[in-house]
Amino acid sequence: MNDMIDNLKDKAGELAAEHGDKIDEAVDKVAELADKATGGKHSDKIDVVADKVKDAAGKLDDNA
Template identity: 50%
Template sequence: MGFMDSVKAKLAPAKEKVSDLAQQHGDKIDQGLDKAARTVDEKTKGKYSDKIVTGTQKAKDAVEKLSNKDGDTSTGGSTPPPAA
């Protein structure tokens, strides 16, 4: 067993716990990400809006991926919805 295999084996329970929390509180996490993005955008006076939107979407995609235990990705993908 290599070093990385050992690390993966030790972190498996933590990944399951994070997955459970992401599944239970995904909506709250999304709201927190949106609030943080708005705050940062206001503080930077819109200078980095495109980067903030991209980062926020990637974070939401990561939460979605964590919350899908069975690997079902039909509820969302890596493509963000069109801007309104």
């Protein structure tokens, strides 16, 4: 079981390294849509979450 989890983590890291720019673009697009859907009322919170998601994806990339 642990080997399977390690393999999945490795694969996620490889994909993050290969497609990091696409991940960032997708996060930005989702954040923009969420901001529009909330009428800009939660822009600060949405930006913080988007940055955290990008950081998490970057950490996957670093572990690849």
